[in-house]
Amino acid sequence: MKITIGAFILQQLRTLSIDRIYGVPGDYNLALLELIEQEGELEFIGNCNELNASYAADGYARLKGAGALITTYGVGDLAALSGIAGAYAESAPVICLSGTPPLHAMKNHELLHHTLADGNFDNVMNCFKQFTVAQALITPENAAVEIPRVISRAWIEKKPVYLQLPSDICDVEIEISQAATSPQLPQSDPYNVQLAAMALLARIKQAQKPIILIDQMVDRFQLQQLVVDVAHKFAIPLTNMPTAKCIIPETTAGWMGGYSGDLSRPELYDHMAHADCVLTFGVRLVDSTTGYFSHHIPAGTQIDIQPFSLKLGNTSYPAVAAADLLQALLTLDKGITAPPLAPLPEQKHRLATPGEAALDQAYFWQRMQRFIRADDVLVVENGTSGAAIGGMRMPEGVKVVNQPVWGSIGYTLPALLGTMMAAPHRRHLLFIGDGSFQLTAQELSTLLRHEQKPIIFLINNDGYTIERYILGENSSYNDIGPWDYAKLPAVLNPQATPFSVAVETTQQLELALEQASRQDRLAFIEVRVPMMDTPPVMKEFCNRCNNFNFGLTNPRRA
Known part of the structure; x- marks a missing residue:
């Protein structure tokens, strides 16, 4: 079936439930913006500058699952780059679509505005390679493959990606084998999942003082309920990094508060420091989230659960999706669910009576x-x-x-x-x-x-x-x-x-x-x-x- 390159890009975005695209108009991206205007299925939200557009796309992705922005080559791209880097650091899937000079001008290394006037069209792409997980300069020859490849990487890795769309090919028709379909996460190896689940179950059963520590990964891969189910099944208390605030409801039985090293609640810090089994979900121990590295996770206790792998002791289990692992763990254990953990006591606040006192x-x-x-x-x-x-x-x-x-x-x-x-x-x-x-x-x-x-x-x-x-x-x-x-x-x-x-x-x-x-x-x-x-x-x-x-x-x- 035939479809224009621009329409194929928008079709791919819609498979991620994206219905708004942020950005700033520029001469190189106007063909794509005109298509969005005519098509009417996605709404373009014009921002005051490209940095703000990248932040808006990031915020949109945090609740919708993925976000997108449109920039114009060079000046717009680099203005947005700090926001794209932030999306990478915080695991927000953002698709940055850059309208570039026409393909013929790029191939001929012509001296153009919004460039350094040196005929080099690789420098901006090289900048984005440092802060995205996939990139491509779209051409009529590669569009059918590269567009879904790059956009699916954003969804799979929960990180930003970068697509350059030359201004003269938005309306060029290409042949595709089928309409755009939603990206699929990598499939687990069933044998590895069973091995990993059995090893993890044995480790949990041995533990006297376990704890679960979560990070952003639990939200990005929608593991909240599975994590809570595991915690309640085995009576394991839960905590979260500051980057994962409220990912697990703070009313959940067994939630001990947020963990940030020795700036945490004393009871939580002590529990972590003396834990014998720490199940971590995508945890990164960063200065700003650990009270400047004041965390204490006892050596040899950490079980590192990543989106598609598990590391337990010296053994790694690849091709194990975290969702499949947790499902298998719950299925494997036929024992009676442990008695429920107590919820964290409600905080008691002594609030002054409103009056004309100065605010603090x-x-x-x-x-x-x-x-x-x-x-x-x-x-x-x-x-x-x-x-x-x-x-x-x-x-x-x-x-x-x-x-x-x-x-x-x-x-x-x-x-x-x-x-x-x-x-x-x-x-x-x-x-x-x-x-x-x-x-x-x-x-x-x-x-x-x-x-x-x-x-x-x-x-x-x-x-x-x-x-x-x-x-x-x-x-x-x-x-x-x-x-x-x-x-x-x-x-x-x-x-x-x-x-x-x-x-x-x-x-x-x-x-x-x-x-x-x-x-x-x-x-x-x-x-x-x-x-x-x-x-x-x-x-x-x-x-x-x-x-x-x-x-x-x-x-x-x-």
């Missing part, structure tokens, strides 16, 4: 504990917001979208655009600092243009407070320009009617929350707190960061 972080986050409700989507910036949310116990069904590993400040505002469009039926809350907001603030206009209705909390502590705690408390480089944040929504879209307010007392916050909850429009609440006010765990983290980064040459000691 402690009051705000305790109030958020009661404001957040089941099934909310929380988009959480690194910094004080990330530290506070990380220590809170969330209601059933809450989804947390964050970027603890890559840590690109400003990520969350454009990511919010993606999460809202991926799950429009849910309530979305954004927690972002003033410094982070200034990096990507213009995407607020896109949220307003598309009539999105999140509740945005901008924590205004007058600059880069986290950096102040690391180094330079009174240094000018940690200062930012003083914006009148609450007036920005009206400026960025005069036709919109958002609810926008600045609060600096507890009473003002209460009134703002009451109003925001009743609004059927975007709500923007600027929360003014003291400059050096931050959750205590953040202060300790920053101190460790200072010691790790600067060592014996620490400027604090100068």
